[in-house]
Amino acid sequence: MGNPKQKWTAKEEEALRAGIAKHGTGKWKNIQQDPEFNPHLSTRSNIDLKDKWRNMSVGSGEKSRTPKPKLAAADAAVAAAVPMPIAQAPAPLPTPAAAAVAIAPTSTDVTMEDTKPVVMVGTEVKIASKYDPMIFEAIAALTRVETNVVDISAIISFIEQRQELPQNGRKQVTSRLRRLVQKEKLEKIQNSYRFKESNPTTVTNAPPVTQAPSPKKEVKSIPLKSTDLVTSDETVEEAAVSAACRIAEAENKSFVAAEAVKEVERILEFAEESESNLQLANQIFEKCKQNTFVGFVYDYAIFISVSLSANLESQVSKAKQSSKNTGSLDMAGSQGETVMLS
């Protein structure tokens, strides 16, 4: 009989990738049986997972006529929301149009292969700064409970699986790791890395807003301390990335966290060049309302906004109420399968 050869859906691919991040490659049966992913992979066998992963890998490695950046659903959403490559030239003002465009695309209809002019920021522009989130993501995803470390080769292969690295990509990741160790964000143990738990950097440049992040805290037991947000030594961006990834480690939702980190990072870049805080706040809150996941990003939004300008408090509380009413914060502790967009 013929073989229908049913095509893999984006959800299935995402479940597969998440499963690999959790169990590692080669544990196909575990992934297939894992209750987290089985709902999406029930029709696939372990051998199917293996074959699919082989195809996906070769698609990423082959630079022939497969220009698709291999974006997951969430990736596509974020990519679509990044219309500007953030030129090196310090743009004096971010045109309101930019912010408008950023929040414009309703992420409800995101097809993976459509003709939407997704900006190819992944080619060469600012690719170096994009390694950090992936590194954190890899560590968060691959850290095993017993050893609590991640081998460097695992980190690199993890990143390569997500996006093909340029010729010197491996080198850059390595230097990036080294740099992060120097900054005491990571800890190196032989050939493995882990998150540095106790950060000896002096401390507690108490943010101007003391009550902002805490009052709502309904987002499960996310260990979010004010010291995680800002250290006097580091930039806000680094602190945000680090803390978000720490949360990711705790929640084991690395992919979601990575997207959130990208978002925070991008918005912070945006904010540093300009001080259009109102647009910033509106933008990030729009994001929070559209996507059901970003519980902690929401907290950071409050923190960032208020840190930049105390005048935003009205905006913040307003947005807080709005977000609460939409009930968009319920995902943090759910089964973990309901995360991505449909």
Add this chain to the structure above:
DNA sequence: GTTAGGG
């Protein structure tokens, strides 16, 4: 029974 690889 599972996985890796060739077909």
Add this chain to the structure above:
DNA sequence: CCCTAAC
């Protein structure tokens, strides 16, 4: 997707 060798 199927088949097979290897573990």
